[in-house]
Amino acid sequence: MNTRSxxxxxxxxxxxxxxxxxxxxxxxSGPDAQAAQRQAAxxxxxxxxxxxxxASEMLLxxxxxxVLLLDHQTGLFQTVKDIPVAELRANTVVLAKIAELAxxxxxxxxxxxxxxxxxxxxxxxxxxxxxxxxxxxxEISSWDNDDFVKAVEATGRKTLVIAGVWTNVCVAFPxxxxxxxGYKVYYVTDASGDYSEMAFHTTLARMSQAGIIxxxxxxxxxxxxxxxxRPDAAQWGALYQELVPNYRxxxxxxGRAQEAAKANK
Numbered sequence: 475m476n477t478r479s480x481x482x483x484x485x486x487x488x489x490x491x492x493x494x495x496x497x498x499x500x501x502x503s504g505p506d507a508q509a510a511q512r513q514a515a516x517x518x519x520x521x522x523x524x525x526x527x528x529a530s531e532m533l534l535x536x537x538x539x540x541v542l543l544l545d546h547q548t549g550l551f552q553t554v555k556d557i558p559v560a561e562l563r564a565n566t567v568v569l570a571k572i573a574e575l576a577x578x579x580x581x582x583x584x585x586x587x588x589x590x591x592x593x594x595x596x597x598x599x600x601x602x603x604x605x606x607x608x609x610x611x612x613e614i615s616s617w618d619n620d621d622f623v624k625a626v627e628a629t630g631r632k633t634l635v636i637a638g639v640w641t642n643v644c645v646a647f648p649x650x651x652x653x654x655x656g657y658k659v660y661y662v663t664d665a666s667g668d669y670s671e672m673a674f675h676t677t678l679a680r681m682s683q684a685g686i687i688x689x690x691x692x693x694x695x696x697x698x699x700x701x702x703x704r705p706d707a708a709q710w711g712a713l714y715q716e717l718v719p720n721y722r723x724x725x726x727x728x729g730r731a732q733e734a735a736k737a738n739k
Contacts, residue, residue, distance in 0.1 A: 544638030549592025554667035
């Protein structure tokens with residue numbers, strides 16, 4: 475049984491998320507943070523009110539974000555026990571499509587793809603055709619691979635959205651290291667998988683205590699989109715329908731009702 479949906483899991487997630495907010499809500503007072511606060515953020519088109527500099531810090535800035543998809547390998551999927559693998563794969567595909575639609579760079583990597591961990595899930599190539607793949611040379615943490623870190627640095631962006639398999643190693647290690655190196659780091663819980671519920675909760679607590687921000691794929695979708703007042707709104711709506719099947723049913727019934735109303739005029 476997948477116990478992520480139990481009340482205990484929800485309470486645990488709420489507690490560690492609250493801890494992360496408490497640790498990370500106040501911007502750093504270091505020189506880099508102060509310079510970033512002074513720099514005027516690009517206006518977000520379609521909003522009736524532009525957020526303050528402080529409020530902007532609380533949500534993702536697509537222009538400063540990189541999506542890192544780490545070790546979503548078919549061999550490792552067979553060991554995932556904390557989330558249904560079909561759901562994990564579907565969420566990862568939507569996460570890649572969010573980045574593609576928003577022109578956010580995507581970097582993928584795999585640990586020993588020719589070994590038992592297996593190749594990357596094939597859906598990623600179609601979901602994010604512009605993604606950069608960085609092979610590793612045996613490093614367990616992608617942040618220990620020089621080519622991978624250089625690929626991140628080459629984007630010039632300082633916010634990382636990370637998902638991967640296993641959460642307690644392939645996500646946690648580079649997330650913790652990147653956070654220590656001055657990056658703002660999000661961890662996408664439902665586009666990542668681990669070999670046990672205990673591993674998931676332990677790692678979630680560890681990363682939250684370090685100031686890494688837990689989020690779901692839907693949160694990333696909403697923070698990147700920000701408004702329906704945009705010319706590509708239909709494309710964003712399609713992503714919601716792909717991510718949440720029940721929302722697809724809502725959209726379908728609404729569309730049919732609109733057709734019926736027009737026919738009866």
